[in-house]
Amino acid sequence: MANSITQQIINFGEKAWGVLSLVMPKPFMDWLGITVAKLLFTYTDCSLADEEKKLNKAIPPAPLRYRVWGDPDIGTFMWSSNHCRKDIDRELDKLGVNWDTFYNILDFGCGSGRIFISLPDTIEDKYIGVDTDSQAISWCTENYPQARFQINPANPPMDFADSSFDLILAIAVFRHLDEKNQFSWLQELQRVTKKGGLLFISLHGEFCWQDFAPVETEVLKTNGFLFKQLTDPYQRSIFPEWYQATYHNQEYVKKYYDKYFEIVDYIPRGIEDETDLVICRKR
Ligand SMILES: C[S@@+](CC[C@H](N)C(=O)[O-])C[C@H]1O[C@@H](n2cnc3c(N)ncnc32)[C@H](O)[C@@H]1O
Secondary structure (H helix, E strand, C coil): CCCCHHHHHHHHHHHHHHHHCCCCCHHHHHHHHHHHHHHHHHHHHCCHHHHHHHHCCCCCCHHHHHHHHCCCCHHHHHHHHHHHHHHHHHHHHHCCCCHHHCCCEEEECCCCCCCHHHCCHHHHHHEEEEECCHHHHHHHHHHCCCCEEEECCCCCCCCCCCCCEEEEEECCCCCCECHHHHHHHHHHHHHHEEEEEEEEEEEECHHHHCCCCHHHHHHHHHHCEEEECCCCHHHHHHCCCCECEEEECHHHHHHHHHHCCEEEEEEEEEECCCEEEEEEECC
């Protein structure tokens, strides 16, 4: 999909940011970044009511779209939501299952419902979305009363019994966790998954390292894991220290995730033709 106008402004802003940061003080640059983000939010939300009418569903407001998608644009937000749904459908189909196969579905790190909004209506009574972001959860609870949403702790345990779920989605979550958090959440998700249950995890794989400095690529090739500070001042003002930008290589995932789950498949660019998708099954 072509970049939205707001994404083009963000891309240009990031380049200008790099240059201006050499001469301007950091607090000013943070203020500037946050102010530009807020202006873009106001601009994109001018068409929110019309878009909701067309879709006949509530769409999260710009700040909540931006937090999970990195662009406040409504068109690309919905495009990405539909794409994720098709990507998940494709993989369920390959495994010979479908949405009706599952009894309890957990959307771990559901954010403002970007994945939920495109899921089939038939799963609503067996779906629960959890997130540490209380604003996103309040918004989902109010606007999608047909499903359940609840606040999740930053660290395990979750408020669920062992073996509660037969499908867990963790889309765009592990691509933000530090290494310690990653392993404690893999262990916790293993605990709440039923035997034979599936876990879908999306990660920043090799396709996402394209603009990296050689030293970063080297770290990824040798260690398989890189945790970088988020560059966007708005996102840094919202998220905690342990939530940054995380990158993986395939060998690392196959080696370390296998301690918690059987790795059924690893699909490079399996989500939105960009991020990698790992399909895990509880042994
Ligand atoms: C990039 S967003 C993706 C949201 C959603 N899955 C999507 O694809 O649109 C990552 C989300 O993970 C959430 N998150 C991070 N750590 C979490 C935790 N311990 N429990 C629940 N959610 C968490 C963040 O608050 C954020 O909303």
